[in-house]
Amino acid sequence: MKRYRNREVWDFEMETPVSRDSADVILGLDGGAAATVCVCISAALPSFAGCIPNPFPVLARAVAGFSNHNSVGESAAKETIEKVMAEALLKAGSNRSAVRAVCLALAGVNHPSDQERILDWLRFVNLIYCEKFFLSNLVGYFNTLISGDYSGFLIKAVLLIPSFRNIFPVRVKLFVENDAVAALASGTMGKLHGCVLIAGTGTIAYGFTEDGREARAAGAGPILGDWGRWTYADPSWTRIAKLSPAVVSSAEAGDEVANRILHDTVLELTASVKAVVQRLDLCGEGILT
Structure with missing residues (x-):
């Protein structure tokens, strides 16, 4: 897949155009600090009435690198997200014209401002540059009104148009959530009610009540804590995270240090879950995912 910064990631849509009557699709993306996965499914899936088919009817699946x-960083995360979505559509024999909804479940989306920033990027690329262009050329625009010579301003505007790209048309429904929200929904048939625990490269406990209240614990990264994550006490998180299988194997073989690491990690993870459950009064409901 070609690089996002060269604006070539969607070139396949011109090389292999899809007919107008092609089937509508939905993109779902799960992105974190270890990998990013995007699946493309049909938008016409029937209701499963509480029973999800196994295997699930996925049209295509694409995997890429980090997207937290x-x-x-924001630029690298955006590049990964756009590339993996394009690859999923390419594998499915589809393109953006057939997309009806997109859901991004991303680690690092911790505040409404994070959601809005990503939504703005999905809707318009280089929107800030667009604003700067017109502000910087405002004087020139008024001069053209006086002189009647529009050629210079129009040439600049036409050259700028290719950089104003809608990744998805306005009609496409866009959703951006923390990856814990998708993890909970995957275990509750789409209902946001209960508590979920993610313990991977990072860790977070997230919970929702039926009336819409939510709470979270951990997930702040190694600087502020996040002690249950697999980076443990070493800041070299990518290197340390890869050691988790070896730690588990050593613990199963009776290694004392490995068992202490797992024991301390489990205590921290349990504390995160308890904090969320108690804050939302979910005790005794048996809805831990």
């Missing part, structure tokens, strides 16, 4: 903007 707190870990790799």
